[in-house]
Amino acid sequence: MSIRGKYQTVNLNNIVVYDKNPRIFEAESENEAIINIMYDNEDKIYNLADSILQNGLSPLDIIGVFKEGNKYIAQEGNRRITAIKIMKNPSLIKSEYPKHYAKFNKLTEDINLSFLDNVYVYIVDSKKDLDYWMENKHLGENQGRGMVRWSTEQIERHKQNTGKPTRTKDFLDNLIAKKIITSQEAFDDMNYTFWQRILGTIGRRELGISLKNQKYSIADEELLKSKIHLVIDELKGSKVKRIYRNDDIQVFFDEINSKIEKNEPTPKKGTKNPPPDKGPNTDNPTSTPPKSPPGKNPTSDEEEQKPKKKLKVPRNRTSNRDNLIPYYITFHCDYTKINNIIDELKKLKLNDSPYSIAITFRTFIELSLRYLSENHPTYNFQDKNLAATLKDASRIIFGGEHNTKNNKKINSSISTAIKKDNNIDILNGLVHDMIIQVNRIVLVDFYNTLEPLFKHIYK
Structure with missing residues (x-):
């Protein structure tokens, strides 16, 4: 049965911000819901308000409400209603967000906001009637039924x-x-x-x-x-x-x-320096790198781009290895889950499961740092930034009073792998980006670089 509703202009005072919005913690009142929507989104709500002042509300994205008594609950469009209500009454956020209270006051200074007194909405009889459209909009493409976002x-x-x-x-x-x-x-x-x-x-x-x-x-x-x-x-x-x-x-x-x-052909407008030696296709897990000259270790594409590479590892630890964690490495941990992950990373084959290995390795890094946080008196895990907390762990373990020549080299290598080679960003991208590929040699190199840290954590 089709869902029936109607388009209508409703006075802003009769529209209530939805207090059970999935984006926020459940609130007990509209004012609390507005405060919760602002949390970690202060600048975004401010920018949205500025956009509404400049361009009005988008005619392509209607606000969806359901009726409850003599009020209309904004199940779709809470951020827009919040932005409008704060513009009309900045004191709603004064106690919690004084900086943005001042910004909103300045934004609306000398502006007649009467054009925001009434809002064009789509009204249905109950929350359930809006749920279908809400899910289609916010739960992904749903095989073409939902909103298809631009790449x-x-x-x-x-x-x-x-x-x-x-x-x-x-x-x-x-x-x-x-x-x-x-x-x-x-x-x-x-x-x-x-x-x-x-x-x-x-x-x-x-x-x-x-x-x-x-x-x-x-x-x-x-x-x-x-x-x-x-x-x-x-x-x-x-x-x-x-x-x-x-x-x-x-x-x-x-x-x-x-x-x-x-060298055929040589680029017609290259630099004075000869083109760098290029290795194999490192995105192809089955490709085999050529033999290295005596005394030199093979490198990945990323290593060739950055001559001052981190740790020099024996060839058989990178190119010819088909497991991320070598079988002979032993880590001692009190948690069964971490031990099981270690076993999987020893057993899974890079040729067969490069993506599973990379994503599991990303999990292993985070759990290892959480484990360190439990067992080290001065290290605290930062939940929001894995790269930063990994660098902190390396600095605490290999720096300071432990700053021997070898430890200094290890700490520098880990820092380079994180900051310059962006290895954490790459691992995160495998989860969130539709394009990023697994580079087998770079993945193994990153593990090799972090192995001294893991050995310390699980010693």
């Missing part, structure tokens, strides 16, 4: 279509300004869609490009210069299907790396 690439494409600046164009302008590529190469030789795909996770790693705060930047200029002209030459005149999927992009860069290894 990062689709957002970029929308900005391009509406003439707004994009991070891709900003980055290309930066490359032109640095004279790494020409305007002809950036905008004529290469289709814009090509750039969007090349600047994905695989391409950024291969070209020495980083993505921070939604902006591209050069992480390794020498690596970028050694490949970028060859990439442009290879894609000039091609169809986008050549690099349409991640597998296609990886194959494309494998071909680029092979040509650079053979």
Whole structure:
């Protein structure tokens, strides 16, 4: 049976913020619900209020209410109703958020807010009638029934279509300004869609490009210069299907790396330095790295981008190992769960289960730090930032009075792996990002770097 409702304009005083909003802790009153909505979202609610003042409420996203007595409960649109109510009466948050109380006062100073006295809403008879639409909107795509959110690439494409600046164009302008590529190469030789795909996770790693705060930047200029002209030459005149999927992009860069290894052709506008040696396809868990020259250890793609690599490990501990934790390593722990995870990381094969291993390893790191927090007098686990708390653990164990030459090297290696190589961000990305791939050698290298820390925790 279809859900029936009606569109109507309702006075703001008759609309109540929903006190059982899943985004917040359950509240006992509307005022408490408003305070809870503001928690950890102060700036976002303020920015939303500013947007409403500038542009009004979105006509594409209606506020959904159900009737309860002579009031209308805003089950959908609580943030918007909260922003409006605070603009109309900033004292609602004065005691809990004095800084934002002042900001809201300044925002609405000398502005006639009467246009917010009435709000256009969709009214249904009961909460149950709204539940279906709420779930479709907030519980994901639901096989096409729900809201399909734009991917990062689709957002970029929308900005391009509406003439707004994009991070891709900003980055290309930066490359032109640095004279790494020409305007002809950036905008004529290469289709814009090509750039969007090349600047994905695989391409950024291969070209020495980083993505921070939604902006591209050069992480390794020498690596970028050694490949970028060859990439442009290879894609000039091609169809986008050549690099349409991640597998296609990886194959494309494998071909680029092979040509650079053979020095045919040499990039027409590279640096004075010869192109760096390129290793195997490290995203392919079945690929076997070539033999290293005598006295040298093999490195992953990321290691080649960063000459001052962390720990030098024997080849048989990285390239030829098919388990993350070597079978001969023994960790002693009081918790059955952690012991079971250790056993799984010893048994699971990188060739068969790289994603399961990587995500389980991410769990193992966090549980290890929590275990350390229970057993070390000066270490406290920070729940919100795994990278920071991992660095703290390394500093406490290997720094200070324990700062021997070897410990200093270990601490430096762990810090580099976290800060420069972004290994924690990569592990987090495997859980939250649809594109990030497992790099087997980098994963094993990261474990090798952290192994001294684990040995100390579980000694």
